[in-house]
Amino acid sequence: MSDRSYRKILLTGAAGQLGRYLRPQMAALWPLRSSDIADLGRAHANEECVRCDLADRAAVDALVADCDAIVHFGGISVEAEFDALLAANIAGTYNVFGAARRHGVRRVVYASSNHVIGFYGRGERIDADAPVRPDTLYGVSKAYGEALGRYYADKFGLEIACLRIGTAAERPAAMRQLSTWLSHPDLLRLIRACLNAPRFGFAIVYGQSANDRGWWDNAKAAPIGFDPHDNAEVFAETILRAGPPVDPDDPAVKFQGGDFAAAGYVQR
Helix, strand or coil: CCCCCCCCEEEECCCHHHHHHHHHHHHCCCEEEEECCCCCCCCCCCCEEEEECCCHHHHHHHHHHHHHHHHHEECCCCCHHHHHHHHHHHHHHHHHHHHHCCCCEEEEEEEEEEHHCCCCCCCCCECCCCCCCCCHHHHHHHHHHHHHHHHHHHHCCCCCEEEECEECCCCCCCHHHHHHHECHHHHHHEEEEHHHHCCCCCEEEEEEECCCCCCCCCCHHHHHHHCCCCCCCHHHHHHHHHHHCCCCHHHHHHEEECCHHHCCCCCE
């Protein structure tokens, strides 16, 4: 893959699980500014580290300066109290997108989540046009980020790719993840595809590997050119042999969001 040239790319959430994987990979491809509210430790070659609270608008504005693309993985990645999500995921994403507009950043890759559509049934195959059905307040906060991205693309001409990330991990560990798994190498392929694609405006891309049991259709994100290589099916025999029988009426099994959908669920 031939990578597009950037002066500097900003990676937020760089101290998180996925950020820690992405930092050295991205710094090997482009000049990188990595940021998180937590300590980032020693910088890699071709990387600078800046500690920043995304809820601080002035700090985010300074963070974005001199960058010409943003990979926004910052924020809370699990269910949490609304006030915490408000600061990290809602205000934080607003601050990042707003700073991108002010500083002329044209392309933003936004880490959304499969929990934006977690209340679809596991028998349903959905694409980028499926209405949101968030399974948690966390999912609601990510749906807000997608809507904000659409607004900035339509109103101000930014290019925003929203990644509905499944289960990004080294390997799948449970039956649900045979459908939702996104390998770390495929995560990097996805980000590179979003950063290298020709102009696309706004796109929703499901972050999943080439899983035989996948639920999500990426056909409408074809302009991005994401080509996953890995397949969770190679782990299926081990996972299915180890797992207990499942109840199809259990909301953690019935809905695509799994345990996120099941938590606090009220049976109709």
